[in-house]
Amino acid sequence: xxxxxxxxxxxxxxxxxxxxxxxxxxxxxxxxxxxxxxxxxxxxxxxxxxxxxxxxxxxxxxxxxxxxxxxxxxxxxxxxxxxxxxxxxxxxxxxxxxxxxxxxxxxxxxxxxxxxxxxxxxxxxxxxxxxxxxxxxxxxxxxxxxxxxxxxxxxxxxxxxxxxxxxxxxxxxxxxxxxxxxxxxxxxxxxxxxxxxxxxxxxxxxxxxxxxxxxxxxxxxxxxxxxxxxxxxxxxxxxxxxxxxxxxxxxxxxxxxxxxxxxxxxxxxxxxxxxxxxxxxxxxxxxxxxxxxxxxxxxxxxxxxxxxxxxxxxxxxxxxxxxxxxxxxxxxxxxxxxxx
Amino acid sequence: xxxxxxxxxxxxxxxxxxxxxxxxxxxxxxxxxxxxxxxxxxxxxxxxxxxxxxxxxxxxxxxxxxxxxxxxxxxxxxxxxxxxxxxxxxxxxxxxxxxxxxxxxxxxxxxxxxxxxxxxxxxxxxxxxxxxxxxxxxxxxxxxxxxxxxxxxxxxxxxxxxxxxxxxxxxxxxxxxxxxxxxxxxxxxxxxxxxxxxxxxxxxxxxxxxxxxxxxxxxxxxxxxxxxxxxxxxxxxxxxxxxxxxxxxxxxxxxxxxxxxxxxxxxxxxxxxxxxxxxxxxxxxxxxxxxxxxxxxxxxxxxxxxxxxxxxxxxxxxxxxxxxxxxxxxxxxxxxxxxx
DNA sequence: TTGTAAGCGTTATCAA
DNA sequence: TTGATAACGCTTACAA
Numbered sequence: 001x002x003x004x005x006x007x008x009x010x011x012x013x014x015x016x017x018x019x020x021x022x023x024x025x026x027x028x029x030x031x032x033x034x035x036x037x038x039x040x041x042x043x044x045x046x047x048x049x050x051x052x053x054x055x056x057x058x059x060x061x062x063x064x065x066x067x068x069x070x071x072x073x074x075x076x077x078x079x080x081x082x083x084x085x086x087x088x089x090x091x092x093x094x095x096x097x098x099x100x101x102x103x104x105x106x107x108x109x110x111x112x113x114x115x116x117x118x119x120x121x122x123x124x125x126x127x128x129x130x131x132x133x134x135x136x137x138x139x140x141x142x143x144x145x146x147x148x149x150x151x152x153x154x155x156x157x158x159x160x161x162x163x164x165x166x167x168x169x170x171x172x173x174x175x176x177x178x179x180x181x182x183x184x185x186x187x188x189x190x191x192x193x194x195x196x197x198x199x200x201x202x203x204x205x206x207x208x209x210x211x212x213x214x215x216x217x218x219x220x221x222x223x224x225x226x227x228x229x230x231x232x233x234x235x236x237x238x239x240x241x242x243x244x245x246x247x248x249x250x251x252x253x254x255x256x257x258x259x260x261x262x263x264x265x266x267x268x269x270x271x272x273x274x275x276x277x278x279x280x281x282x283x284x285x286x287x288x289x290x291x292x293x294x295x296x297x298x299x300x301x302x303x304x305x306x307x308x309x310x311x312x313x314x315x316x317x318x319x320x321x322x323x324x325x326x327x328x329x330x331x332x333x334x335x336x337x338x339x340x
Numbered sequence: 341x342x343x344x345x346x347x348x349x350x351x352x353x354x355x356x357x358x359x360x361x362x363x364x365x366x367x368x369x370x371x372x373x374x375x376x377x378x379x380x381x382x383x384x385x386x387x388x389x390x391x392x393x394x395x396x397x398x399x400x401x402x403x404x405x406x407x408x409x410x411x412x413x414x415x416x417x418x419x420x421x422x423x424x425x426x427x428x429x430x431x432x433x434x435x436x437x438x439x440x441x442x443x444x445x446x447x448x449x450x451x452x453x454x455x456x457x458x459x460x461x462x463x464x465x466x467x468x469x470x471x472x473x474x475x476x477x478x479x480x481x482x483x484x485x486x487x488x489x490x491x492x493x494x495x496x497x498x499x500x501x502x503x504x505x506x507x508x509x510x511x512x513x514x515x516x517x518x519x520x521x522x523x524x525x526x527x528x529x530x531x532x533x534x535x536x537x538x539x540x541x542x543x544x545x546x547x548x549x550x551x552x553x554x555x556x557x558x559x560x561x562x563x564x565x566x567x568x569x570x571x572x573x574x575x576x577x578x579x580x581x582x583x584x585x586x587x588x589x590x591x592x593x594x595x596x597x598x599x600x601x602x603x604x605x606x607x608x609x610x611x612x613x614x615x616x617x618x619x620x621x622x623x624x625x626x627x628x629x630x631x632x633x634x635x636x637x638x639x640x641x642x643x644x645x646x647x648x649x650x651x652x653x654x655x656x657x658x659x660x661x662x663x664x665x666x667x668x669x670x671x672x673x674x675x676x677x678x679x680x
Numbered sequence: 681t682t683g684t685a686a687g688c689g690t691t692a693t694c695a696a
Numbered sequence: 697t698t699g700a701t702a703a704c705g706c707t708t709a710c711a712a
Contacts, residue, residue: 009461011705022683027707037681054461058401059705062688067398077427080420087417090444102442104430121349121394229625255625262630285569285595290602351689362699367691377697399689402704 010053018047030055057099061122068098070311071119072128075107075195079227081253081281081300082130085152088304089128096312098125107195113138120145126311132156133196148314150307153197155326162314164306164325166298168197171329172204175250175278175296178331180212182338184248184276188219190235190260191252192227198252201280205250218243227252232259233266240267248276248337254283257293261336277336292334299327350393358387370395397439401462408438410651411459412468415447415535419567421593421621421640422470425492428644429468436652438465447535453478460485466651472496473536488654490647493537495666502654504646504665506638508537511669512544515590515618515636518671520552522678524588524616528559530575530600531592532567538592541620545590558583567592572599573606580607588616588677594623597633601676617676632674639667 016023021040028036029044036044047053061067072089074082086102093100103119105112113135119127120141126148134142142149142160149161156163179187189205191198202222209216221239225231232255239246251257257279261271269275271291279286282297306325313319333339356363361380368376369384376384387393401407412429414422426442433440443459445452453475459467460481466488474482482489482500489501496503519527529545531538542562549556561579565571572595579586591597597619601611609615611631619626622637646665653659673679 009705013705023706024684024708025682028682031707035681040682054458056402056705057462058398058407059688060707061398062396062402062690063705063707065688065707077430078420078423080418080423083418083420083423090417100442102440118394122397123349229628233628258625259628262628265630285598288569288573288599288602290605349689353689363690364692364699364701365697368698371691375697380698396689399704400691402706403689403691405691405704 009056010051011056012053015044015047015051015053018051019043065123067122067124069101069119069122069124070098070126070128070308071101071103071122071124073103073105073112073115073119074130075105075112077104080283081298084300085304088301088306089308090304091301092305092308092312098312107193109133109135109138113141116141120147123147125315126150126308128152128307128311130154131197148311150310152303152307155324157324159323162310162319162323162325164303164310164327166327166329168200169204169207171280171296171298172201172250173208174329174331175280176205176208178294178333179248179250179276179278179337180208180214182248182272182276184337185214186217186219186243186245187214187248187250187276188221188239188243188246189216189250189252190232190239190256191220191222192225192231192235192256194222194224201252217245219246227255229255229259229262232256232261233263234259236260236263237267240269246275248272248278250278250280252280254279254281254286254293254295257295257336258285258289261289261291261293271336272338276338282330282332286332287334289336291336292339294334294337294339295332297330297332299329302327349396350391351396352393354391355384355387355393358391359383405463407462407464409441409459409462409464410438410466410468410648411441411443411462411464413443413445413452413455413459414470415445415452417444420595420623421638424640425644428641428646429648430644431641432645432648432652438652447533449473449475449478453481456481460487463487465655466490466648468492468647468651470494471537488651488659490650492643492647495664497664499663502650502659502663502665504643504650504667506667506669508540509544509547511620511636511638512541512590513548514669514671515620516545516548518634518673519588519590519616519618519677520548520554522588522612522616524677525554526557526559526583526585527554527588527590527616528561528579528583528586529556529590529592530572530579530596531560531562532565532571532575532596534562534564541592557585559586567595569595569599569602572596572601573603574599576600576603577607580609586615588612588618590618590620592620594619594621594626594633594635597635597676598625598629601629601631601633612676612678616678622670622672626672627674629676631676632679634674634677634679635672637670637672639669642667 012023016026103115128150130153151163154165221235279295282295286293286295352363352366356366443455468490470493491503494505561575619635622635626633626635
């Protein structure tokens with residue numbers, strides 16, 4: 001076994017010559033082994049192993065008008081939420097012959113559109129995009145992508161192809177309902193970035209308040225700046241200055257919630273009595289915090305794994321009926337909202 | 341301008357026909373425009389734009405024995421540290437004609453070796469790997485990779501090619517020295533995962549204690565489990581049970597530090613008086629915490645950007661002399677170690 | 681079951 | 697400055 005000749009570039013030709021067959025036969029053993037006789041199949045396998053042959057993905061893509069690439073286009077690199085999704089994606093791709101190509105749109109729809117164009121140019125095996133807020137042109141591209149397309153992070157009624165996620169609107173309503181059920185009567189809202197997904201959460205918050213006949217007053221603090229723990233502190237400070245009657249907050253993510261908690265402690269507000277706090281996503285730290293912080297659990301890893309699986313199923317022709325997979329969410333109550 | 345015919349696959353042939361030149365000329369306009377006459381160059385540019393031509397990376401790679409891919413192999417997807425590095429990598433790649441191919445080794449050297457082999461098979465424009473702890477075979481591959489190779493996250497004396505990072509050993513010594521300078525006499529150590537980089541930090545911690553004639557006692561708590569905030573709490577609990585004399589801790593990352601802080605609060609230990617805490621990496625939340633937590637700042641984004649820049653420089657022949665770029669680190673003192 | 685040969689969309693060498 | 701044309705390594709009819 002001589003695996004070190006990567007640079008020498010062992011080609012299919014070398015394998016074929018070594019065994020004494022044609023390259024076509026070698027190609028077949030790789031793609032549909034069942035049509036080649038066991039005897040030569042084994043010899044070829046042995047040769048591949050001993051020569052350290054690795055197929056050239058470029059040649060393969062060029063010849064087959066189909067690459068093994070699963071394209072993934074996400075809004076942000078640094079957001080933990082997407083890190084978990086990627087974790088799921090990579091673990092589902094592992095062991096397949098596919099590879100992942102990642103692109104970041106930086107929350108810019110035009111940049112996303114462009115990435116879609118570039119990715120599609122490689123005739124990918126499949127494409128994973130986030131959400132439903134693509135440009136018109138991007139939508140058109142995705143509807144006739146010529147490969148499986150999966151939208152993640154959301155559910156909705158009219159997917160380009162398949163979709164796996166949850167309803168941000170419903171999740172926000174449920175979190176707000178939870179606060180109200182715990183006896184909080186003046187809940188506020190902390191939001192950052194305010195991309196479409198965040199907007200839908202705000203929408204849910206507002207509708208739930210309305211359903212309970214609660215005025216929102218000045219208790220909605222938002223900014224388009226990117227989220228951070230520090231920003232959570234700032235937003236809570238603003239909120240309490242403007243609307244001191246606030247008795248609870250729903251934060252659009254856990255970073256904000258953590259920052260808000262620190263700020264509350266600085267202001268000697270007792271949690272959960274003076275102020276209830278609920279985050280979003282249920283990142284690992286929420287359970288470890290002192291006090292522990294309630295949050296809305298979302299299934300990010302599962303979203304990534306599920307998206308890849310949907311693509312693999314489509315590719316193998318074993319796709320399920322349902323176009324939309326709703327992974328749901330869970331309200332995790334902890335001490336920050338009078339839980340245990 | 342008709343940009344929507346991605347699926348129809350506009351090829352170089354189409355562009356050439358549209359202008360009435362040969363594909364060779366179109367190819368030249370793309371690769372070295374200076375050798376083609378301004379007149380046809382402009383016509384070709386216009387045709388490319390109006391037809392929405394995008395080059396096929398597979399064909400390009402196949403014909404040129406060089407892809408535009410910059411391969412990046414990191415140990416972990418979900419670790420925030422690497423998210424920041426990726427952020428830097430992507431932002432440096434943006435605007436170039438390169439694309440990024442990412443692979444995760446899950447901290448397994450053999451898996452890393454395999455990824456290196458697979459990546460190298462695509463004749464990448466460059467390769468970025470983490471650290472210095474590759475297998476023998478991987479080292480051999482990297483030394484004769486035939487493309488620029490950059491090791492990130494560490495410094496060292498014998499890079500395969502180039503290297504950009506900092507000394508984990510020095511950083512840990514400095515952090516430990518800081519604790520001692522603040523008057524702590526019984527500092528402990530909290531470590532998770534205990535991969536080679538973490539080991540070097542432990543090494544630095546121990547050497548610094550020794551230099552001050554301080555016994556380490558039972559104050560070193562480590563586990564091979566992956567790091568988390570919750571784990572930080574557990575490790576501090578273990579530490580305080582086994583070595584109640586501990587008056588400060590150095591944590592190998594900020595998650596552990598945060599978890600340790602929460603646990604200290606649960607135990608009514610006053611920070612920084614009863615217990616000093618210093619983290620590692622200086623993630624954003626450290627400044628926002630209550631109390632704010634001291635940490636060792638590292639330059640992760642810069643590492644990613646710098647690594648890409650080193651590759652681009654090598655590719656353009658403008659590489660600098662120095663093989664190793666030391667980005668250093670900074671001790672950021674905050675209230676958790678008697679700072680302001 | 682296996683082999684032959686024509687592409688796939690570029691690049692690069694050589695002539696013109 | 698431009699155009700033919702032979703690779704590049706593989707897939708895939710079509711023949712055998």
